[in-house]
Amino acid sequence: MANKKNFYFKKNDSGFTLIELLLSAVLLLILIGPLLAFLRAGQINRSVTVKTTDLEQNARAAMITMGRDITNAGFNFAPQFSLGSVTLVNALQGGNNILTPVIPGNNLNPVNTSNSSGSVVTNSTDQITLVYVDQTFNNGLPVTGNYNLVGPGAQFTLTSGMLTGLFPGDLIFLNRGTVFSIATVTSIAGNVITINTGDFSGLNKFGAMDPLSSLALPIAGLPVQPPILLYKFFFITFFVDQDGNLIRRELLAPPHTTIGGPNNVADARTYNCAATCYYDNIIATGIEDLQFTYSVNGAQPAVTPIDDPGAGGAATNLGAAPLYRLNDIREVNVSLKVRAADRDTVVRDKNSPGAKNGYYYRFSLDGTFGVRNLYQTNYVPDLN
Amino acid sequence: MKKNKPQRGFSLIEILIAIVIITIGLVALSGALVVGVTLPQKSRQQAIAKQIANNIMETIIAAKESAKTGFDTFATFNSTMPLVAGRFTGGVQNLLTPGPDGVYGTCDDGTTGVYNPVCGSLGTQLVMVDVDPGPDGKYQAPFNVDNTKLPLLNFTRQVEITDINNATKQIDVTVNYPNPLGGRDKVVLSTQITNFRLLSGS
Numbered sequence: 001m002a003n004k005k006n007f008y009f010k011k012n013d014s015g016f017t018l019i020e021l022l023l024s025a026v027l028l029l030i031l032i033g034p035l036l037a038f039l040r041a042g043q044i045n046r047s048v049t050v051k052t053t054d055l056e057q058n059a060r061a062a063m064i065t066m067g068r069d070i071t072n073a074g075f076n077f078a079p080q081f082s083l084g085s086v087t088l089v090n091a092l093q094g095g096n097n098i099l100t101p102v103i104p105g106n107n108l109n110p111v112n113t114s115n116s117s118g119s120v121v122t123n124s125t126d127q128i129t130l131v132y133v134d135q136t137f138n139n140g141l142p143v144t145g146n147y148n149l150v151g152p153g154a155q156f157t158l159t160s161g162m163l164t165g166l167f168p169g170d171l172i173f174l175n176r177g178t179v180f181s182i183a184t185v186t187s188i189a190g191n192v193i194t195i196n197t198g199d200f201s202g203l204n205k206f207g208a209m210d211p212l213s214s215l216a217l218p219i220a221g222l223p224v225q226p227p228i229l230l231y232k233f234f235f236i237t238f239f240v241d242q243d244g245n246l247i248r249r250e251l252l253a254p255p256h257t258t259i260g261g262p263n264n265v266a267d268a269r270t271y272n273c274a275a276t277c278y279y280d281n282i283i284a285t286g287i288e289d290l291q292f293t294y295s296v297n298g299a300q301p302a303v304t305p306i307d308d309p310g311a312g313g314a315a316t317n318l319g320a321a322p323l324y325r326l327n328d329i330r331e332v333n334v335s336l337k338v339r340a341a342d343r344d345t346v347v348r349d350k351n352s353p354g355a356k357n358g359y360y361y362r363f364s365l366d367g368t369f370g371v372r373n374l375y376q377t378n379y380v381p382d383l384n
Numbered sequence: 385m386k387k388n389k390p391q392r393g394f395s396l397i398e399i400l401i402a403i404v405i406i407t408i409g410l411v412a413l414s415g416a417l418v419v420g421v422t423l424p425q426k427s428r429q430q431a432i433a434k435q436i437a438n439n440i441m442e443t444i445i446a447a448k449e450s451a452k453t454g455f456d457t458f459a460t461f462n463s464t465m466p467l468v469a470g471r472f473t474g475g476v477q478n479l480l481t482p483g484p485d486g487v488y489g490t491c492d493d494g495t496t497g498v499y500n501p502v503c504g505s506l507g508t509q510l511v512m513v514d515v516d517p518g519p520d521g522k523y524q525a526p527f528n529v530d531n532t533k534l535p536l537l538n539f540t541r542q543v544e545i546t547d548i549n550n551a552t553k554q555i556d557v558t559v560n561y562p563n564p565l566g567g568r569d570k571v572v573l574s575t576q577i578t579n580f581r582l583l584s585g586s
Contacts (some may be wrong), residue, residue, distance in 0.1 A: 370449025
């Protein structure tokens with residue numbers, strides 16, 4: 001044994017040579033190196049999961065928020081209001097005061113996003129406005145009263161119910177017989193609501209053909225005129241701003257504290273009253289596209305209704321046959337495309353030359369929600 | 385004076401053998417790493433499956449809420465019993481598009497065209513998930529031709545509707561998806577619907 005010594009097994013006091021040390025280090029790296037690929041893959045996957053989970057949850061939360069308002073749209077309109085009447089739809093087309101539970105806006109809002117090479121792209125996104133009766137005012141029931149004056153400065157005098165919770169600037173819905181109108185409260189004094197022109201939303205119109213004027217006209221053939229019903233309602237719009245924020249905008253009265261009192265106590269919420277008063281709530285970010293399609297009564301295929309209010313709520317497009325009415329909308333289909341707020345720099349998308357600084361995660365989400373717009377079921381396609 | 389121990393180190397061969405042994409050990413451990421790598425992939429699939437299941441349930445509830453089809457149509461279609469007005473196929477199906485009626489799980493899934501109240505046969509169109517808007521950065525038509533779409537090939541869905549009583553039905557939605565670790569997993573959503581509605585105005 002002792003005679004069989006060789007170079008490698010010789011027992012002496014010398015350590016490794018530098019060459020030996022380097023050689024072993026290289027071997028170690030060669031053998032262990034491939035294992036690091038697993039760690040890298042794990043790192044990438046973790047990064048993907050963290051970013052996409054966040055993305056998906058935000059999108060789903062936004063979808064639920066929209067779904068709740070969509071489901072409420074038209075709530076308590078039925079059966080009191082004949083919102084399916086042709087008169088109202090014609091009024092829409094004429095740009096007059098109309099109210100439907102769902103008011104679509106097709107490709108109204110540009111949103112800036114980027115394509116795979118990093119260039120800015122502008123997408124056109126839809127918006128939707130949803131209307132429903134405010135259940136916190138008089139339990140969602142109408143108060144009744146009389147309409148005292150004709151024309152600007154018209155006064156509604158309460159005969160039954162309470163005006164608690166109604167403020168100047170609030171949106172109200174007035175109905176007598178077959179006449180319907182929306183309006184904005186100008187002022188309240190005691191039991192008298194004044195409706196005058198010059199309101200923040202421009203809704204109070206007293207032209208000869210406007211419903212606000214028609215409300216004051218006696219209904220022919222009735223010895224005793226029926227009272228006017230008054231509802232307070234919510235007016236909520238979902239849209240995407242150009243930075244990709246999905247916004248829930250609630251149209252509100254100007255800041256107020258007491259009925260008819262001075263607006264000298266700040267509301268906790270921040271209003272923007274430059275043009276109209278509203279409260280914006282960003283419910284999702286990174287929206288690349290938002291599209292609504294609508295299913296109308298009678299299980300028809302998804303459509304984009306043609307009564308498409310443009311600027312000022314006036315119809316911009318009378319469309320081609322069949323003419324789907326806004327009041328026929330029974331379901332709203334929402335298609336949401338979201339993108340992560342920032343690039344994932346752990347993962348690099350080699351196929352996208354402009355995205356060398358990282359990769360944007362995207363997620364596509366669809367939802368379908370019924371509308372409580374239950375008034376009309378006698379859907380008749382308009383073939384004009 | 386205590387004698388010093390001989391200062392022998394390891395030989396190169398010993399070190400090399402040790403390296404090989406360590407490597408074998410690490411390779412064995414890499415199995416755990418593989419699990420760590422594929423688990424996020426599983427959660428991704430699971431996220432898609434959850435969204436799809438939610439979407440399926442939403443279409444069914446929306447159809448009930450909007451009453452675009454009658455309450456009786458929320459039942460399993462039975463071709464041998466024409467009087468049964470159900471539109472739902474029941475059973476495990478591919479993850480087909482909801483079809484013209486916009487409701488998942490019904491007899492026109494996977495087809496295109498005009499809504500037909502009479503049940504025909506299922507189509508073949510699979511649900512596609514938009515992954516990327518493509519080079520133009522735009523999703524919607526007519527810019528959607530270059531979108532990257534992911535067809536959910538190995539996903540299945542099952543919508544079962546059972547009567548609890550005349551006015552109440554139980555809906556069970558199951559979305560089954562492939563697990564990257566092998567085998568399949570599923571997401572199950574259940575709810576009940578009733579035929580309660582506000583009366584229509586007249």
